[in-house]
Amino acid sequence: MNMPLNTSADISDATEQARYNMIEQQIRPWNVSDEDVLEILARVRREEFVPTDYQGAAFTDMSLPLNASVEEAERLGQVMLPPRVTARTLQELQIQRSDRVLEIGAGSGYMAALLAQRAERVVSLEIVPELVEFARENLISAGVRNADVRQADGALDPIPDGPFDVIVLSGSVAAIPERLLALLRDGGRLAAIVGHAPMMRATFVRRSGDRFTTTQPWDVVAPRLRNFAEPSPFKF
Numbered sequence: 001m002n003m004p005l006n007t008s009a010d011i012s013d014a015t016e017q018a019r020y021n022m023i024e025q026q027i028r029p030w031n032v033s034d035e036d037v038l039e040i041l042a043r044v045r046r047e048e049f050v051p052t053d054y055q056g057a058a059f060t061d062m063s064l065p066l067n068a069s070v071e072e073a074e075r076l077g078q079v080m081l082p083p084r085v086t087a088r089t090l091q092e093l094q095i096q097r098s099d100r101v102l103e104i105g106a107g108s109g110y111m112a113a114l115l116a117q118r119a120e121r122v123v124s125l126e127i128v129p130e131l132v133e134f135a136r137e138n139l140i141s142a143g144v145r146n147a148d149v150r151q152a153d154g155a156l157d158p159i160p161d162g163p164f165d166v167i168v169l170s171g172s173v174a175a176i177p178e179r180l181l182a183l184l185r186d187g188g189r190l191a192a193i194v195g196h197a198p199m200m201r202a203t204f205v206r207r208s209g210d211r212f213t214t215t216q217p218w219d220v221v222a223p224r225l226r227n228f229a230e231p232s233p234f235k236f
Contacts, residue, residue, distance in 0.1 A: 015047065018058075018059040019042060019045075019046070019059060020042075021059065022041075022046075022059040022061075022083055023038055023041055023042060026061045026082075026083055026084050027041065027083055027084050027087045027088075030084040030087070030088055031088065031218075032084070032087045032088050032091050033091075034091045036118075037087060037090050037091045038087075040090070040114055040117045040118070041083070041087055041114070043117070044110070044113050044114055044117065044142065045142065046058050046059065046083065046110060047059070048138060048141060048142060049080070049108040049109055049110035049113065049138045049142075050064055050080065050108065051064070051065070051066060051108070051134075053068075059083070061082050061083065061084060062082055063079040063080060063081055063082055063222070063223070064079060064080040065078065065079055066078040066079060066080065066107055066108055066131060066134070073223075074223050075223070076128075076223075076226060077105065077171045077172075077222075077223040077224050077225050077226055078107065078128065078131065078223075079107070079171075079222075079223055080107055080108055080110055081111075081170065081171075081222055085202075085220055085222070086110070086111055086114060088202070088218070089168065089191050089202065090114055090115070090118075092191065092202075092204055092217070093166055093168070093189050093191055093204070094189070095115065095118040095119050095165075095166055096118070096119075096165070097118065097119070097120060098120050098165070099118070099119045099120055099165035099166050100119065100120055100121050100122075100123075100161070100164050100165050100166075101115050101119045101121065101122045101123070101164060101165065101166040101167070101168065102122075102123050102124075102125070102159065102161075102162070102164040102166070102167045102168070102183065103115065103122060103123070103124040103125065103167075103168045103169075103170055104125055104154035104155075104167070104168070104169045104170065104171075104180075104225060105124075105125070105126065105154065105169065105170035105171045105225050106124035106125065106126035106131065106132065106135040106149045106170070107126065107131060107135065107170060108131070108134060108135055108138055109124070109134070109135030109136070109138040109139045109142075109144075109147070109149060110138070111124075111168065111170050112124040112135065112139060112144070112147040112149065113138070113139055113142055113144050113147065115147070115166075115168065116139075116144050116146050116147040119146070119165075119166070120146065121146050121147075121148075122146060122147040122148070123147075123148050123150065123161055123164075124147060124148070124149045124150070125149075125150055125151075125152040125153075125154040125157075125159070126149060126150070126151060126152070127151070127152070127153045127154070127226055127227075129151055132149055132150070132151045135149045136149045153226070153227055154169075154225070155177070155225065155226065155227035155228045155229075156227055159183060162183040163183050163184060163185040163188065164183055164184060164185065164188060165184075165185050165187070165188050165189070166188060166189050166190070166191075167180055167183060167184060167188070167189075167190040167191070168190075168191045168192075169190075169191065169192035169193070169225060170225075171193065171222055171223055171224060171225035172192070172193040172194065172195070172200055172221070172222040172223065172224050172225065173192055173193070173194060173224070173225055173228045174194070174195070174196065174228065174229065174230050174231055175194065175229070175231055176190065176192055176194060176203065176205065177228065177229070181205065181207070181212060184205075184207040185207070186207060186208065186209060187206070187207065187208070188206070188207045189204060189205065189206050189207075190204070190205040190206075190207075191203070191204050192205075193220055193221075193222045194216075197221050198221060199219075200219065200220060200221045200222065201216035201218070201219055201220070202216065202217060202218050202219075202220050203215075203216050204216075204217070
């Protein structure tokens with residue numbers, strides 16, 4: 001007996017159920033309660049930013065490689081962070097409609113797309129030419145018009161268009177560079193994952209005049225962003 005083929009409606013229903021499960025079973029239980037953030041996650045289609053080989057894992061609670069080699073992707077920081085990490089980061093930053101945002105590490109463009117739902121403008125820097133094109137194509141396909149992906153090394157190259165209201169490092173660093181803090185406007189916020197594996201913390205910095213207040217509300221481990229300084233974790 002011939003079995004019925006899956007229709008496009010069946011596939012669409014399964015995708016929406018997987019998206020719902022991601023939000024309700026992974027993200028909301030991870031202390032993400034901002035309904036606007038949750039609505040953005042439902043609206044921006046994560047699966048459209050995932051490489052073809054990993055489409056089936058688009059809604060899983062894991063980092064996804066943006067490189068054919070998983071080991072190379074981890075070593076070079078070419079990954080999409082787990083959905084709960086991007087969601088909680090977005091919630092902590094409390095982005096406003098007037099905010100200008102800088103992202104270091106565009107990757108697939110997914111975080112830039114999320115940020116752009118709330119911000120006035122997003123500038124996202126990516127060091128890998130192939131990922132620059134991938135992120136640009138994904139953002140265009142998603143109809144995002146207020147995010148600009150540029151090929152640049154966020155650790156070493158000059159950064160135009162500052163100062164910014166928000167700066168997001170979409171990967172880990174050993175320490176937050178002073179030059180990025182200097183690009184924050186008064187009242188600006190910076191998000192990064194800071195430390196050395198296996199002990200890293202989500203780190204949020206707020207500028208008030210010449211003062212910088214830091215909070216580290218949760219643990220998370222992420223691959224390194226390339227070319228940022230690696231001071232020794234040991235002190236004598």
